[in-house]
Amino acid sequence: MIPLSYYLILSGVLFAIGMAGVLLRRNAVAVLLSVEIMLNSANLNLVAFSRYIAPEQASGQMFALFVMAIGAAEVAVGLALILMIYRNLQSVNLDQFNIFKW
Amino acid sequence: MQIEWINLMPELIIFGIAIAVLLGEMYFxxxxxxxxxxxSLLGIVAALFSLTSLYGVEATEFMGMFSIDLTATVLKGILLVTTALVVLATSRSRMTIGEGEFYSMMLFSVLGTMFMASANDLIMLFIALELTVLPAYILVGSKKTAGSAEAALKYFLLGLVASVILLYGMSLVYGLTGQTNFTAIANALAGQAIQPLLLVGMVMIVVGLGFKVAAVPFHFWAPDVYEGAPVPVASFLAVGPKAGGFAALIHFFPVALAVAAPIWAGLFAILAVLSMLLGNLAALAQTQVRRLLGYSAVAHTGYLLVGLAVADSFGYTSLIFYFLVYSLAALGSFLVILATTERGLGENVTDFAGLYKRAPMLALAMAIFLFSLVGIPPLAGFMGKVYLFSAAVQGDLIWLAVIGVLNSVVSFGYYVTVIRQMYFVNPPTNEGLPVSKPLYLSIVLIMAAVVFLGVYPSAFLSIINL
Structure with a gap:
């Protein structure tokens, strides 16, 4: 059986990739995708822990299922907002959103 | 599994009304x-009545996922009262989206916040948090202008990242204990040495929830959202989601992570100092009044976090009292801004010039709310700060109390610029500013509450057993 640490390292790497995408990419859709990678890294953690630490309860797997549903809802809202800002500014580049100073 | 549905009555009523209002928007x-x-207002009042019957009830539902206790009930009460005032005030406002959409989104967000206040399980907490913020993102973007869209997108992306960081932290806590229930987590952690992985998870949860309450350095969204969102939405955001964030903080850390109390208390002390300093200093430089209030909200998050840094029951109860006081004053000042923006004013501080001559009641109300935010006796803000800082002194955090008092003095600097404009600058015209009756009533009610709680704070403190 694959040791638990393999899953944790993979999830850590995915989280880092997602975080790098959030910080470095300037396209709003790409940022959204990066966040989804981070979300899935947390999901991987939950499922792996559920299997290895508490196999008698499936609460971690339950959690992962709820997270997937919430992730889908978030993408729906996020894409709607990106579509709206595209209609206003004809761009989805985060650098061009500068009405407010950061 | 037996469920006492009566314990869930307030949530069920809000849920039903939210659905009904959404359907009403479609078919009416x-x-x-x-x-x-x-x-919506009737629904909230009904929920409030059913909540009063839960006062003093201690129970858990859904196999320990949902806890009914005094803290949760009182926070829900504060939330419902402030939401009712928002609904009353905006009932005649011109909406940027359909009335039904606006109120149902608001009610769903309130529902999420109520579940957050009662969450006793990581899964419940995460779902409740998302239910709180998802409608808020939609509401912020509801004006369909570039500014509103930009604020919504920033709020959404930063909020999403914070949620994911929170989730990752939760997964680590789950991995170390194999439990998702707060009490079970505490039992699993009791008596063990604190592992580095737990610290990582804890810091990630602090980051995630710190974003929701707009603590520095996770505050970037707050000024933008308060400035960019439609004013009725901004007034709701100043009270609603923030209540959920603090409810989650009060529930999660003292219960689940009791073993690591000194560490997270220290973290909150640092966040409190940063939020107070940066919020107040940044607010000094603002000329846009809603942005000014946005930074003032950040500073007040700092004051509120003092209650968590103290990490004892006196600290938490003072936090709840100060939260009530703060949310009333912040909501009141936003409603005054709503009244002026409806007449095309209220964007810049200079727009308030001579408000005293044009609308004496609005100017008086704004002055009372701002003085309460500074903490001038005999207003409620003063009593709130007295309790909060005396909790800090009793918890041997005298330095934190001193920083808090000094910050209150600094904050006087920017609040007074608004008051100076209202009372000592001549208005461009002497034309009056008519205010719709429900909005006027709401402002007067909040004003009365701010004065009453300042003179007679034990009316509320006896409810939370202080």
Whole structure:
């Protein structure tokens, strides 16, 4: 059986990739995708822990299922907002959103 | 599994009304839609009544996922009262989206916040948090202008990243204990040495929830959202989601992570100092009044976090009292801004010039709210700060109390610029500013509450057993 640490390292790497995408990419859709990678890294953690630490309860797997549903809802809202800002500014580049100073 | 549905009555009522209002938006005629605000208001009042019957009840539902206790009940009460005031105030406002959409999104967000206040399980907490913020993102973007869209997108992306960081932290806590229930987590951690992985998870949860309450350095969204969102939405955001964030903080850390109390208390002390300093200093430089209030909200998050840094029951109860006091004053000042923006004013601080001559009641109300935010006796803000800082002194955090008092003095600097404009600068015209009756009533009620709680704070403190 694959040791638990393999899953944790993979999830850590995915989280880092997602975080790098959030910080470095300037396209709003790409940022959204990066966040989804981070979300899935947390999901991987939950499922792996559920299997290895508490196999008698499936609460971690339950959690992962709820997270997937919430992730889908978030993408729906996020894409709607990106579509709206595209209609206003004809761009989805985060650098061009500068009405407010950061 | 036996469920006492009566314990869930407030949530069920809010849920039902939210669905009904959304359906009303679809099927009602334009004329009938005007009553959706009144329907929402009636629903909130009904939920409030059923909540009073839960006062003093201690129970858990859904196999320990949902806990009913004094803290949760009182926070829900504060939330419902402030939401009712928002609904009352905006019932005649011109909406940027349909009335039904606006009120149902608001009610769903309130529902999420109520579940957050009662969450006793990581899964419940995460779902409740998302239910709180998802409608808020939609509401912020509801104006369909570039500014509103930009604020919504920033709020959404930063909020999403914070949620994911929170989730990752939760997964680590789950991995170390194999439990998702707060009490079970505490039992699994009791008596063990604190592992580095737990610290990582804890810091990630602090980051995630710190974003929701707009603590520095996770505050970037707050000024933008308060400035960019439609004013009725901004007034709701100043009270609603923030209540959920603090409810989650009060529930999660003292219960689940009791073993690591000194560490997270230290973290909150640092966040408190940063939020107070940066919020107040940044607010000094603002000329846009809603942005000014946005930074003032950040500073007040700092004051509120003092209660968590103290990490004892006196600290938490003072936090709740100060939260009530703060949310009333912040909501009141936003409603005054709403009243002026409806007449095309209220964007810049200079727009308030001579408000005293044009609308004496609005100017008086704004002055009272701002003085309460500074903490000038005999207003409620003063009593709130007295309790909060005396909790800090009793918890051997005298330095934190001193920083808090000094910050209150600094904050006087920017609040007074607004008051100076209202009372000592001549208005461009002497034309009056008519205010719709429900909005006026709401402002007067909040003003009365701010004065009453300042003179007679034990009216509320006896409810939370202080």
């Amino acid at each position: 005629s334009t004329n009938a839609k005007r009553f959706l605000g009144i329907l």
